[in-house]
Amino acid sequence: MPVKQTKLPAGEYVPRHIAIILDGNGRWAKKRGLPRTAGHAVGAENFRKIALYCRDIGVDYLTVYAFSTENWKRPSDEVKTLMRLLNKYLHEAIDTMERDGMKMRVFGDVEGLSPELQALVARTNEIAKRIDGFQANICLNYGGRADIVQAAQHYARDLAEGKTDRELTEELFSDYLYSSGVPDPDLLIRPGGEQRISNFLLWQCAYSEFYFTDVLWPDFTTEELDKAIAVFRQRDRRYGGVKV
Numbered sequence: 001m002p003v004k005q006t007k008l009p010a011g012e013y014v015p016r017h018i019a020i021i022l023d024g025n026g027r028w029a030k031k032r033g034l035p036r037t038a039g040h041a042v043g044a045e046n047f048r049k050i051a052l053y054c055r056d057i058g059v060d061y062l063t064v065y066a067f068s069t070e071n072w073k074r075p076s077d078e079v080k081t082l083m084r085l086l087n088k089y090l091h092e093a094i095d096t097m098e099r100d101g102m103k104m105r106v107f108g109d110v111e112g113l114s115p116e117l118q119a120l121v122a123r124t125n126e127i128a129k130r131i132d133g134f135q136a137n138i139c140l141n142y143g144g145r146a147d148i149v150q151a152a153q154h155y156a157r158d159l160a161e162g163k164t165d166r167e168l169t170e171e172l173f174s175d176y177l178y179s180s181g182v183p184d185p186d187l188l189i190r191p192g193g194e195q196r197i198s199n200f201l202l203w204q205c206a207y208s209e210f211y212f213t214d215v216l217w218p219d220f221t222t223e224e225l226d227k228a229i230a231v232f233r234q235r236d237r238r239y240g241g242v243k244v
Contacts, residue, residue: 023192024216144202
């Protein structure tokens, strides 16, 4: 395991769980006269850098919005490129997760993916069970509303089949979400200039702190992440209560 290196002040609190919407890849490429697909390739590599940095500064979980249920509406060549990049990244993750001490899970409706990607997701999730420590979650074919609906359907099915007789509570409902077992995000970051969460982790982000920046995702460096964490530290998190 490499020695942890960070520009953050020693001993300063970092969020346990950071979520990021990977926005701005296409605009980054367009500004440079490149096809949108080139931006996605650079953005995928940036995810690796930010994930390793999060691991090294003591973040426990990083969840990124890589491909939404709505992204199927994009041009077919762009969708194909995104799927190829995900295929490549999952292959690399399978080879390096245990070496890097970084486990990976995929959240989303994997049945909507190709058989090859489904197999890679299953293999990735299986390897993750053997690894302790930092966890990177990739939301793939994911939508926050769909996540809530599938959780409700699974609970109703378990109830009808006698697999549970527990009354539905917020805690139990969370166990049926794709993110089961993962604490809710403390900090949600959206690069790219938009100020909305676009159907991302709707249930899980009920009390997350939001940070928006105009920096496009391929240009979002570790220094930019430090800025977001610095702002997060200044927030007064009361969770609906009042400080006395």
